[in-house]
Amino acid sequence: xxxxxxxxxxxxxxxxxxxxxxxxxxxxxxxxxxxxxxxxxxxxxxxxxxxxxxxxxxxxxxxxxxxxxxxxxxxxxxxxxxxxxxxxxxxxxxxxxxxxxxxxxxxxxxxxxxxxxxxxxxxxxxxxxxxxxxxxxxxxxxxxxxxxxxxxxxxxxxxxxxxxxxxxxxxxxxxxxxxxxxxxxxxxxxxxxxxxxxxxxxxxxxxxxxxxxxxxxxxxxxxxxxxxxxxxxxxxxxxxxxxxxxxxxxxxxxxxxxxxxxxxxxxxxxxxxxxxxxxxxxxxxxxxxxxxxxxxxxxxxxxxxxxxxxxxxxxxxxxxxxxxxxxxxxxxxxxxxxxxxxxxxxxxxxxxxxxxxxxxxxxxxxxxxxxxxxxxxxxxxxxxxxxxxxxxxxxxxxxxxxxxxxxxxxxxxxxxxxxxxxxxxxxxxxxxxxxxxxxxxxxxxxxxxxxxxxxxxxxxxxxxxxxxx
Amino acid sequence: xxxxxxxxxxxxxxxxxxxxxxxxxxxxxxxxxxxxxxxxxxxxxxxxxxxxxxxxxxxxxxxxxxxxxxxxxxxxxxxxxxxxxxxxxxxxxxxxxxxxxxxxxxxxxxxxxxxxxxxxxxxxxxxxxxxxxxxxxxxxxxxxxxxxxxxxxxxxxxxxxxxxxxxxxxxxxxxxxxxxxxxxxxxxxxxxxxxxxxxxxxxxxxxxxxxxxxxxxxxxxxxxxxxxxxxxxxxxxxxxxxxxxxxx
Numbered sequence: 182x183x184x185x186x187x188x189x190x191x192x193x194x195x196x197x198x199x200x201x202x203x204x205x206x207x208x209x210x211x212x213x214x215x216x217x218x219x220x221x222x223x224x225x226x227x228x229x230x231x232x233x234x235x236x237x238x239x240x241x242x243x244x245x246x247x248x249x250x251x252x253x254x255x256x257x258x259x260x261x262x263x264x265x266x267x268x269x270x271x272x273x274x275x276x277x278x279x280x281x282x283x284x285x286x287x288x289x290x291x292x293x294x295x296x297x298x299x300x301x302x303x304x305x306x307x308x309x310x311x312x313x314x315x316x317x318x319x320x321x322x323x324x325x326x327x328x329x330x331x332x333x334x335x336x337x338x339x340x341x342x343x344x345x346x347x348x349x350x351x352x353x354x355x356x357x358x359x360x361x362x363x364x365x366x367x368x369x370x371x372x373x374x375x376x377x378x379x380x381x382x383x384x385x386x387x388x389x390x391x392x393x394x395x396x397x398x399x400x401x402x403x404x405x406x407x408x409x410x411x412x413x414x415x416x417x418x419x420x421x422x423x424x425x426x427x428x429x430x431x432x433x434x435x436x437x438x439x440x441x442x443x444x445x446x447x448x449x450x451x452x453x454x455x456x457x458x459x460x461x462x463x464x465x466x467x468x469x470x471x472x473x474x475x476x477x478x479x480x481x482x483x484x485x486x487x488x489x490x491x492x493x494x495x496x497x498x499x500x501x502x503x504x505x506x507x508x509x510x511x512x513x514x515x516x517x518x519x520x521x522x523x524x525x526x527x528x529x530x531x532x533x534x535x536x537x538x539x540x541x542x543x544x545x546x547x548x549x550x551x552x553x554x555x556x557x558x559x560x561x562x563x564x565x566x567x568x569x570x571x572x573x574x575x576x577x578x579x580x581x582x583x584x585x586x587x588x589x590x591x592x593x594x595x596x597x598x599x600x601x602x603x604x605x606x607x608x609x610x611x612x613x614x615x616x617x618x619x620x621x622x623x624x625x626x627x628x629x630x631x632x633x634x635x636x637x638x639x640x641x642x643x644x645x646x647x648x649x650x
Numbered sequence: 651x652x653x654x655x656x657x658x659x660x661x662x663x664x665x666x667x668x669x670x671x672x673x674x675x676x677x678x679x680x681x682x683x684x685x686x687x688x689x690x691x692x693x694x695x696x697x698x699x700x701x702x703x704x705x706x707x708x709x710x711x712x713x714x715x716x717x718x719x720x721x722x723x724x725x726x727x728x729x730x731x732x733x734x735x736x737x738x739x740x741x742x743x744x745x746x747x748x749x750x751x752x753x754x755x756x757x758x759x760x761x762x763x764x765x766x767x768x769x770x771x772x773x774x775x776x777x778x779x780x781x782x783x784x785x786x787x788x789x790x791x792x793x794x795x796x797x798x799x800x801x802x803x804x805x806x807x808x809x810x811x812x813x814x815x816x817x818x819x820x821x822x823x824x825x826x827x828x829x830x831x832x833x834x835x836x837x838x839x840x841x842x843x844x845x846x847x848x849x850x851x852x853x854x855x856x857x858x859x860x861x862x863x864x865x866x867x868x869x870x871x872x873x874x875x876x877x878x879x880x881x882x883x884x885x886x887x888x889x890x891x892x893x894x895x896x897x898x
Contacts, residue, residue, distance in 0.1 A: 192842075192843055192845070195843055196845045199845055199846065199849050505831060505832040505834060505850045505853075506843075506846055506850070509849045509850055509853075510846060541712075542711075542838070542839060542842045542843070543843060543846075544836070544839065545799070545832050545835065545836025545837075545839045545840075545847070545850070546710060546799070546836055546837075546839070547803070547832035548800075548803035548804065549799075549803070549830075549831070551803065552803055565709070565710055565712060566712075567712075568710070568711055568712030569712035569713075569714055571712060572712040572713060577712075585711060585716065586713070586716065588707070589708055589713060589716030589717075589719065589720065592702045592703050592705060592708070592716075592720045593702070593719050593720055593723050595699075595700040595701070598671075598702040598703075602675055605675070617882055619883070624841070625841075627840075627841040627842075627844040628840060628841055628844065630844060631844065631880070632848070632851070632876065632879030632880050632882075632883050633878075633879045633882040633883045634875075634879060635676040635875065635878075637675050637676065638675060638676060638677075638678045640678065641674045641675055641678055642669045642673060642674045642678035642681040642682070643669065643674055643697065643701065645678055645682065646681075646685075649682055649685050649686070650686075
């Protein structure tokens with residue numbers, strides 16, 4: 182599915198975001214808070230580093246035998262009375278959910294926060310067949326009211342200030358004059374949503390994990406909406422990427438110990454919901470039907486691909502919070518479902534390397550993401566690899582390739598390198614003021630618009646070397 | 651220089667300086683200071699001829715065949731060095747972490763491994779290679795240290811420069827808020843997305859101002875180009891210097 186914002190160049194999208202004062206303020210406050218809370222959580226948890234290594238090893242081992250773990254998961258979910266569907270593409274996944282909605286005569290679906298359903302653009306598809314999707318995570322609820330998309334993996338409305346939310350609620354919920362008070366606003370959302378939970382026929386969620394040995398789907402939330410969405414409606418559908426399967430409950434304990442700490446700095450999220458199939462005879466609550474949709478959508482190809490490590494991702498959002506680029510431009514400027522450093526990799530996984538020819542360069546490769554990632558995904562290395570693919574497959578502009586290939590020639594010929602210094606000294610002459618360069622034409626102006634540039638020295642170090650006393 | 655202690659036993663007595671393209675072309679004074687300092691510490695410094703650039707800009711932009719050709723040349727130039735000293739963390743990281751991978755399976759593979767194992771970033775070499783930490787300051791403080799990303803997260807070296815600054819006589823050092831945050835340089839990133847790069851830089855400069863320091867100290871010519879370029883453009887009275895320009 183094409184996404185309209187991608188029509189404008191990344192640089193323009195980023196510049197637009199940089200000019201948004203509210204966005205800047207909201208992002209700065211939120212990401213700084215997340216960074217501090219995460220750091221404190223791990224400072225108080227000496228075994229954290231070892232568990233991160235363990236979690237990474239579990240992810241890697243699981244990928245090596247993903248087919249077996251998925252078979253075990255399917256067998257156990259079915260044993261518990263659930264139905265499992267396998268979807269190769271986003272379209273197939275949508276169709277599976279729409280079929281269930283049609284067959285069960287659903288009119289309204291309550292949704293717990295799920296990036297997988299964002300990825301397959303499920304809400305639009307539900308609306309098109311007359312099923313009203315209602316987002317019940319507070320952040321998701323806010324952006325649904327605003328007709329926007331999530332700008333952060335775990336904090337979808339991170340780009341909004343409380344003042345903006347108050348205005349939005351006043352307008353959309355027809356309750357004029359609401360104060361910019363999170364407590365008041367949350368209470369209103371709660372009232373609005375309570376009624377939806379009770380009337381919805383369909384509960385749609387993602388899954389943070391699925392435990393193969395027990396057939397358990399695990400949801401981690403802070404608002405309890407996940408529990409409502411999985412227990413109140415007649416039918417529960419969980420949509421998850423195939424890489425979310427983990428072998429055992431013991432493994433789950435490892436991930437739960439680091440997930441919330443990485444995401445929000447909490448020891449554990451407020452709710453950890455374990456779902457095992459539909460309501461069984463004699464049970465008082467739970468859905469009549471339970472469906473698990475296993476989504477491939479480019480993931481399986483990456484098991485043997487260059488983006489393999491991105492399949493370790495727990496969707497905690499820690500890499501977004503620490504990314505200097507994300508902190509400046511926010512999630513929407515990235516233009517796709519998944520923002521931030523990991524989002525670039527996931528975008529390439531879902532849409533091919535051509536989709537990230539600009540985004541692959543939206544990183545200073547500072548490596549803060551690797552340090553923050555609970556499973557230490559080497560994001561910069563894969564970004565470089567994507568840049569290589571973009572270059573190799575000639576997706577990069579030819580002018581850029583010529584520049585880099587010329588530069589490469591210069592670097593393997595010291596005589597050309599020395600000549601380059603001499604040419605630079607001649608060309609820069611008209612632009613030097615007080616020993617520095619304040620303005621240069623064309624491409625170099627990208628630097629000098631905001632920063633001074635030092636001139637090439639009258640004598641390079643290698644030219645002075647002999648004379649150093 | 652107040653240091654009079656005997657260098658650490660087994661410390662290299664002869665080093666090859668990898669000057670790097672940025673220091674060679676734009677900051678030759680940094681190279682000069684390193685040479686003088688090392689010589690005063692009794693270390694013989696050589697400058698193997700024909701140096702250009704480590705190839706990191708090519709590598710980071712995905713031009714890996716081209717970066718490999720540069721790596722091969724550089725390894726040949728430095729193959730016999732007892733120790734290689736580099737005034738930028740990012741270039742040191744390229745040699746130590748990327749050269750062996752790029753040259754794996756070629757005739758230069760073992761040379762690449764050896765050169766990688768013998769390569770030091772400048773501050774690292776003083777502290778861990780020579781065991782020298784006591785110097786005098788050549789500039790007025792207070793000073794604040796900025797961690798360059800490749801040195802801190804690539805080479806896991808945040809300590810050596812701080813030890814040198816902590817033991818520095820004649821000035822004070824203050825903490826820099828967000829010292830481990832990127833300055834926004836990122837090589838070609840700085841001109842591909844110049845507005846974002848500058849916005850990241852603004853944050854660094856604001857933190858520097860808030861620190862109360864008069865001078866920022868860094869161990870990477872790329873960061874210095876960015877931070878100094880920003881300070882100069884804003885007419886700031888604050889300075890940004892390479893560690894070698896501070897030590898006396």
